[in-house]
Amino acid sequence: xxxxxxxxxxxxxxxxxxxxxxxxxxxxxxxxxxxxxxxxxxxxxxxxxxxxxxxxxxxxxxxxxxxxxxxxxxxxxxxxxxxxxxxxxxxxxxxxxxxxxxxxxxxxxxxxxxxxxxxxxxxxxxxxxxxxx
Amino acid sequence: xxxxxxxxxxxxxxxxxxxxxxxxxxxxxxxxxxxxxxxxxxxxxxxxxxxxxxxxxxxxxxxxxxxxxxxxxxxxxxxxxxxxxxxxxxxxxxxxxxxxxxxxxxxxxxxxxxxxxxxxxxxxxxx
Numbered sequence: 354x355x356x357x358x359x360x361x362x363x364x365x366x367x368x369x370x371x372x373x374x375x376x377x378x379x380x381x382x383x384x385x386x387x388x389x390x391x392x393x394x395x396x397x398x399x400x401x402x403x404x405x406x407x408x409x410x411x412x413x414x415x416x417x418x419x420x421x422x423x424x425x426x427x428x429x430x431x432x433x434x435x436x437x438x439x440x441x442x443x444x445x446x447x448x449x450x451x452x453x454x455x456x457x458x459x460x461x462x463x464x465x466x467x468x469x470x471x472x473x474x475x476x477x478x479x480x481x482x483x484x485x486x
Numbered sequence: 487x488x489x490x491x492x493x494x495x496x497x498x499x500x501x502x503x504x505x506x507x508x509x510x511x512x513x514x515x516x517x518x519x520x521x522x523x524x525x526x527x528x529x530x531x532x533x534x535x536x537x538x539x540x541x542x543x544x545x546x547x548x549x550x551x552x553x554x555x556x557x558x559x560x561x562x563x564x565x566x567x568x569x570x571x572x573x574x575x576x577x578x579x580x581x582x583x584x585x586x587x588x589x590x591x592x593x594x595x596x597x598x599x600x601x602x603x604x605x606x607x608x609x610x611x612x613x
Contacts, residue, residue, distance in 0.1 A: 365511035390542055390573035397544040459581035466511055
């Protein structure tokens with residue numbers, strides 16, 4: 354397995370860096386062009402959430418394997434304000450900023466596995482996985 | 487990357503912009519401002535935004551495209567988006583962004599004929 358790769362999110366330029374990093378790894382792992390776009394788009398949504406709500410955070414991508422199946426795992430972490438009501442932010446159309454409220458539910462639809470942990474005042478961690486066909 | 491501007495070409499009373507770079511948020515917003523200014527300055531009846539070279543449209547860029555189409559419409563100019571790649575169309579719909587009010591065409595050539603039809607329907611207001 355290759356080494357994990359990380360990107361620090363501090364500006365909107367870092368969103369591009371993070372999604373390019375995820376796409377490059379997805380490509381190297383043999384994902385189709387459409388899955389590469391899904392993965393890169395999901396990372397773009399989550400990296401933007403970090404930038405908009407927490408200011409800074411990290412996006413880490415790595416290769417994973419389960420029952421002989423290869424996949425990609427993306428971990429997005431920040432020490433931002435946290436999310437008081439996760440059910441609410443997972444609703445389509447819910448937004449507190451300039452977005453369309455597609456970020457979290459949209460990223461979930463684009464990926465196979467999605468989990469989110471968040472604590473107010475501590476931060477948020479989102480883990481995404483996509484498995485190769 | 488900060489100073490990168492997307493060129494907007496004028497052909498007759500139509501503007502054409504082809505987005506060929508991996509857009510970050512600030513350059514996308516800059517493009518919106520530049521395009522609306524150019525519509526105003528040239529009195530363009532129509533605009534084609536060609537996205538053939540874009541391999542990713544996330545919710546930010548998607549929303550911006552919808553905004554540009556709506557804002558240009560308020561100014562009296564029609565916008566046609568052309569050349570969306572299959573992967574981009576798939577991810578946009580899966581994201582939940584179907585952009586129902588945005589007019590699209592398969593490619594630049596078809597986009598031009600759509601735009602000619604649309605601007606002919608809207609009469610000679612800009613003449």
